[in-house]
Amino acid sequence: MKRFLRYKYFGILIFPILLFIFALTQEEEDTFRTVQSYFPKKQSLAKINTLLSLLKEESRNQLSERQKKEFARAIVASSERLLLPDDLLFSGEKPIEFLFLHCIAQTRTGFQTYLKENGRYGILGLPDRQIAEIETKFNAKIDRKFDVYQYSIQYRVFLILFKDYLSKGLSAEKAYNQLFALPENSTEWKNLESTYIKYHEKIIPKNL
Numbered sequence: 001m002k003r004f005l006r007y008k009y010f011g012i013l014i015f016p017i018l019l020f021i022f023a024l025t026q027e028e029e030d031t032f033r034t035v036q037s038y039f040p041k042k043q044s045l046a047k048i049n050t051l052l053s054l055l056k057e058e059s060r061n062q063l064s065e066r067q068k069k070e071f072a073r074a075i076v077a078s079s080e081r082l083l084l085p086d087d088l089l090f091s092g093e094k095p096i097e098f099l100f101l102h103c104i105a106q107t108r109t110g111f112q113t114y115l116k117e118n119g120r121y122g123i124l125g126l127p128d129r130q131i132a133e134i135e136t137k138f139n140a141k142i143d144r145k146f147d148v149y150q151y152s153i154q155y156r157v158f159l160i161l162f163k164d165y166l167s168k169g170l171s172a173e174k175a176y177n178q179l180f181a182l183p184e185n186s187t188e189w190k191n192l193e194s195t196y197i198k199y200h201e202k203i204i205p206k207n208l
Contacts, residue, residue, distance in 0.1 A: 044076050
């Protein structure tokens with residue numbers, strides 16, 4: 001009987017300890033997942049470093065080091081949600097998503113992050129009319145003094161509208177022209193393709 005009581009009390013004591021150990025283990029796993037999700041994957045880091053290298057070589061841009069990092073991260077994150085049409089080819093090859101998004105900013109504004117000119121905003125030069133379209137679509141308000149200049153918001157607007165125009169049967173070029181309110185005779189798409197090919201030739205031997 002005494003032995004039974006001893007084991008009984010031992011069980012009562014050990015149970016909270018086991019719970020505590022389990023809780024610690026669970027907390028460690030949760031912490032690991034949080035840390036794992038916080039730090040970019042190796043592949044994403046390689047893309048970010050590639051973009052940072054290109055930005056350093058680009059004499060036109062006046063971005064600070066912090067802005068360059070934020071810009072590169074926004075591009076890589078956005079590129080993971082970008083689905084380019086299979087028939088979109090630059091120099092006979094389907095564009096690399098993150099490089100395609102990078103070249104849009106270079107072609108549109110030369111990386112002028114706070115551009116506000118002729119009703120265009122931010123590093124992509126988004127037309128005010130298109131921003132208003134997003135506001136109506138999602139019943140939201142995008143602050144024209146601050147939020148609209150955030151790189152992640154700039155690319156989010158681009159991704160949503162580009163996808164919408166493609167879903168209507170437009171080619172990538174026509175979707176691009178409509179998104180940025182460009183005239184039919186605009187040569188900007190050709191400039192984008194030329195810029196992409198130039199950058200593509202730079203990064204392929206080095207990183208990809």
